[in-house]
Amino acid sequence: GVSGGGAGPLRLPEAFKREGISNFSSPAASTLSPRGLPASGAPSPTNSSAVDPGSGGGQATRVPMVVVAEGSVWSGFSQSEDVVCTVHSDSASLTGASGFLEDSVSVAGDRRTRLARGVPIVAMPVLADPLVAPFSNEACGSNLMLSEDGYRATRRCGCRESVAIGSAPLERQSRGLYFEVEISQTVEGWLGGLGIGVTHTPPGRLARLPDKAWRVPETFVVGYSGSIFLCGAESRTAQWQPDQLVVGQCVGLLITGDGRENLIVFVDGEEVLRVEGADMHAAGLRDAPLFPIVDVFNASLSVQLRPHAVAQPPWGAPSVS
Secondary structure, eight states, X not given: OOOOOSOOEEEEEHHHHHTTOOOOOOSSOBOBOTTSXXXXXXXXXXXXXXXXXXXXXXXXXXXXXXXXXXXXXOOOSOSSOEEEEEOOOOOSOOOTTOOXXXXXXEOSTTOEEEEEEOOOGGGSOOOXXXXXXXXXXXXXXXXXXXXXXXXXXXXXXXXXXXXXXXXXXXXXXXXXXXXXXXXXXXXXXXXXXXXXXXXXSOGGGOSSOOSSGGXXXXXXXXXXXXXXXXXXXXXXXXXXXXXXXXXXXEEEEEEESSSSOOXXXXXXXXXXXXXXXXXXXHHTOOSXXXXXXXXXXXTEEEEEEOTTOXXXXXXXXXXXX
């Protein structure tokens, strides 16, 4: 995490320097993690061109827009050459594992606007061995039991209070941000099933976990009885009914890294549901870390998070509208 204190260095890839990104400062020291991503709670550059009055008049960063075709791989910023630069912000604290910077800038004289920015998925480093972290003990429903390694979530009773959030943000792989769960146990005759999605809300930021995943702030989740919840707003779909899942099937969720950031659900590698990125952004998706989230609801009784799951290539996959 990031603690308050004096300004410290932030190590960023050499590509930032080539794009003219070098004038940062921060009240706290942060470094990139060994996996090439900002450390938990570390600030990320903004794409605002406004001037921060507390930074001595320095120009804020512009992050270049990059769009690639679905299925193509943009290599991301180089991880071999690092530079040290400073990030400026008048914010006294950066909380939780948000991984984005809250930066106050001057707009129209004394009017100040609070901005939260991060690196777009398309600009994240593509990892050859992405690792999905286990579920968090900090954000686990009261009716849910986690295995010792944190990768299996099993509902003990009832059908609510069975939400689990990943303990770390999703890492970038070739197609974008992806995670997958295997159905370990089911309950016959129950209507409705697994809820699966992503959230901007870090597990440590919740004082109390809501009884349903879709009630977690800044969360995008699909499933249940054929529903799509985008930041709490529901729409119905008949495309995918997760109460029909059987033991051994794998359910994957992808946020595409092609610049569109579509949400796609797969069952055993076959696309069963798609939510357009434009709808995701309109509902509140932003350039900030995304954590996996599942709701072990009704017909789903136990799921196993797969730490090394990789999204299959898109060729031949249907587009479900």
